[in-house]
Amino acid sequence: MPTKSAPDKTLAKILATIRAVPRGEVAGYGEIARRAGLPGRARMVARILSGNEDKQLPWHRILRSDGSIAFPKDSAYYSEQIQRLRAEGVNVVNGKVRGRKTAATMDEILWAPPEETKASKKEGVKKAKS
């Protein structure tokens, strides 16, 4: 194996970070790299994933920074990734993943955390709890 590439340590770190992504969650390439302590190595993460063979690896949870699928729509992986994500309860629309940022449903808005409390300035939007 001629290519020695990055130290196995780095590789392991990245893989570990990817595996650390909880089910039903998604993360960007750059995000993974950054979490792994490798800022600016987004492409390296992509390279690793491109050559991965580990089925255990939740590669489908890795998307672009804008939340879109990294594959062209005509790619087989494209649909597969979306299916896997949906299987985990992730909302995917038009090749893009809807994180909690985009409040798709009204429920999401009403149930949203006090972060965007701007809504609270309205009338009696009392916050509810589970």
Next chain:
DNA sequence: CGACTGACGGTCG
């Protein structure tokens, strides 16, 4: 050693 490439990211028109 230099050019090309890629499951990227951010900016600009």
Next chain:
DNA sequence: ACGACCGCCAGTC
């Protein structure tokens, strides 16, 4: 919202 451009990093030719 979308595509064109440019910048980055590591690997391959």
